[in-house]
Amino acid sequence: MFNTLLKFLSLLFFSIIATTAYPAEPDNLDSPDNLNKKEKAEDTNTINVSVPVYFKETDKTFGDVIEDLLVIIGEHNFRLNQHAHIGRAIAERNKSPYFSADVLHFCNLSYAKELLDIAPDYLLRMPCRISIRQQKNKNTRIEVWLLPEDDKRTIEFAKKINTILKKIVNYGAS
Amino acid sequence: MRVKLFIIFLLSLSLSPALAETKKRPVPTESIESQNSVWNDMLKDFYFEDKTIIESDEIFDFAVPYRAEDGAMVPIKITPKIPQTKERYIKKIWIIIDKNPKPLAGTFKFSPLNGKADLAMRIRVDAYSPVRIVAETSDDKLYMVSHYVKSSGGCSAPASSDAATALKRLGKIRLKTPKISSFFEEPVQTRLAISHPNTSGLQKDQVTTLFIPPHYISKIEVKFEGESIFSAETDISISENPNFKFYFVPKKAGTLVTEITDTKGNTFTQSRKLEASTN
Numbered sequence: 001m002f003n004t005l006l007k008f009l010s011l012l013f014f015s016i017i018a019t020t021a022y023p024a025e026p027d028n029l030d031s032p033d034n035l036n037k038k039e040k041a042e043d044t045n046t047i048n049v050s051v052p053v054y055f056k057e058t059d060k061t062f063g064d065v066i067e068d069l070l071v072i073i074g075e076h077n078f079r080l081n082q083h084a085h086i087g088r089a090i091a092e093r094n095k096s097p098y099f100s101a102d103v104l105h106f107c108n109l110s111y112a113k114e115l116l117d118i119a120p121d122y123l124l125r126m127p128c129r130i131s132i133r134q135q136k137n138k139n140t141r142i143e144v145w146l147l148p149e150d151d152k153r154t155i156e157f158a159k160k161i162n163t164i165l166k167k168i169v170n171y172g173a174s
Numbered sequence: 175m176r177v178k179l180f181i182i183f184l185l186s187l188s189l190s191p192a193l194a195e196t197k198k199r200p201v202p203t204e205s206i207e208s209q210n211s212v213w214n215d216m217l218k219d220f221y222f223e224d225k226t227i228i229e230s231d232e233i234f235d236f237a238v239p240y241r242a243e244d245g246a247m248v249p250i251k252i253t254p255k256i257p258q259t260k261e262r263y264i265k266k267i268w269i270i271i272d273k274n275p276k277p278l279a280g281t282f283k284f285s286p287l288n289g290k291a292d293l294a295m296r297i298r299v300d301a302y303s304p305v306r307i308v309a310e311t312s313d314d315k316l317y318m319v320s321h322y323v324k325s326s327g328g329c330s331a332p333a334s335s336d337a338a339t340a341l342k343r344l345g346k347i348r349l350k351t352p353k354i355s356s357f358f359e360e361p362v363q364t365r366l367a368i369s370h371p372n373t374s375g376l377q378k379d380q381v382t383t384l385f386i387p388p389h390y391i392s393k394i395e396v397k398f399e400g401e402s403i404f405s406a407e408t409d410i411s412i413s414e415n416p417n418f419k420f421y422f423v424p425k426k427a428g429t430l431v432t433e434i435t436d437t438k439g440n441t442f443t444q445s446r447k448l449e450a451s452t453n
Contacts, residue, residue: 063343067369070334071417074247074296077239080334108243174350 054166055143056173057135062100065132065140065172069104072171076164078106081127087134100134111161119153128165132172142172209304209322212272221268221278227308227316231255234264234291236307238321242299245328247413251294252307258284264291266310271411273303275329275376279411287403287422289361294419298328298374298411330376333414340414343369345442347432349396354424354450361421366396366404368417368434368442374410391416393435398448399428424448 058065073080087101107127115122130144144165147158218227234254242248254264263286269279279298284291291309299305306320333340346369351362368391375388388410396404403422427449434442 063339064348066335067343067367067415070247071296071367071415074244074413075249075294077243077249079243080247083334110241 052146053143054146056169057139057141058173059139062134062140069172072168073106078108081105081107102132104130142169144169227318229318231319233317234309238305238323242323242325245299245325246331247296248299249296254291258286258288258291260286263312264309265312268308270306271299271303273301274411276409280406280408282406289423290421292421296413299323299325300329301326329374333371340371347444349446361423364420366418369415372414391436395433397431
């Protein structure tokens with residue numbers, strides 16, 4: 001009897017250790033109820049999501065805009081993950097001029113964790129990215145994807161990050 | 175025997191929440207003494223000899239992320255707590271990163287013309303290290319504040335822009351000031367952006383894998399109507415495309431002249447008129 005009780009308590013003990021030793025994965029927050037404002041399309045594997053875009057246009061040169069964006073991204077403690085020279089790559093491959101078009105990917109792991117802890121489905125929106133392209137009128141257009149501010153799970157976080165993203169775009173254009 | 179086992183089991187059970195708690199918290203890897211050992215054993219005497227340094231944030235403080243995402247671009251912002259008056263002002267600032275190959279990132283000189291000695295830039299941090307700022311006031315007192323920064327590889331990280339682009343833009347100076355409607359006694363924020371790869375000598379060419387020779391800005395001088403409003407001597411720990419934010423008081427219209435010198439002896443200059451905007 002005592003042996004059985006000891007075995008049971010040992011099992012209970014190891015279960016407690018196993019569950020507390022490692023951080024638990026976030027609960028499945030991606031339930032249909034949580035997919036706020038996301039509409040399911042006819043194809044059940046597709047979710048239509050609206051993505052707000054913030055943009056600015058400037059008469060600064062393309063190079064100045066890129067350099068300023070790299071500075072301000074660093075000042076906000078983000079790390080540049082990738083600098084994709086898409087326009088230049090197309091021009092080089094086709095051996096003909098093409099408009100300047102770059103995409104900057106940048107991330108801050110502390111912010112990433114904060115968001116993933118509350119909404120794991122936002123992983124697809126990571127890292128942050130900004131596109132910079134030269135327009136026909138020679139102006140440079142900067143665009144950034146913002147986080148939706150109507151998702152009840154992430155309203156506070158979205159407001160905080162969107163403020164930073166807008167500051168980055170504004171500095172690039174100023 | 176069984177009773178003993180049962181007692182051990184109960185003790186373990188009571189300790190399990192504590193165990194779980196330690197797993198969640200970051201475990202400090204270095205003691206305070208160990209963190210400051212480079213400073214205490216070498217740097218303090220090397221840079222300041224036997225001068226007394228007051229460890230206090232009564233004159234200034236600075237912000238730097240505890241965990242910097244990119245060691246090659248760690249933002250740092252110094253905020254003084256005293257205005258720059260003729261009676262008392264900050265006249266020099268040292269930025270030191272203890273565990274960088276060359277710890278002194280730069281020295282920066284200020285005067286009452288700055289109005290306030292705020293300073294911001296991005297620096298390279300090569301290993302987990304204290305970053306310390308030493309400020310000398312006009313009464314020859316030295317004050318120091320340090321913050322520990324977790325980051326690494328900043329001095330050897332590859333440049334964010336390719337060599338061809340960097341060479342094309344080499345030495346381009348941009349001085350940004352806000353639109354001034356009238357000249358007055360208030361300090362205005364000024365941003366000095368210099369296009370320069372500022373290579374540290376520890377970065378490798380991604381194709382040849384050979385070290386890229388050091389080539390960085392060593393001297394900066396900004397004058398307004400002939401008077402120095404910002405001057406600095408800098409080293410490899412300043413990030414590529416150096417960008418400084420500082421203040422000065424434009425009491426009248428005039429010309430801002432910037433002169434930059436790098437370690438290859440190149441000199442880059444730019445002058446810009448500062449006038450009150452009518453719109």
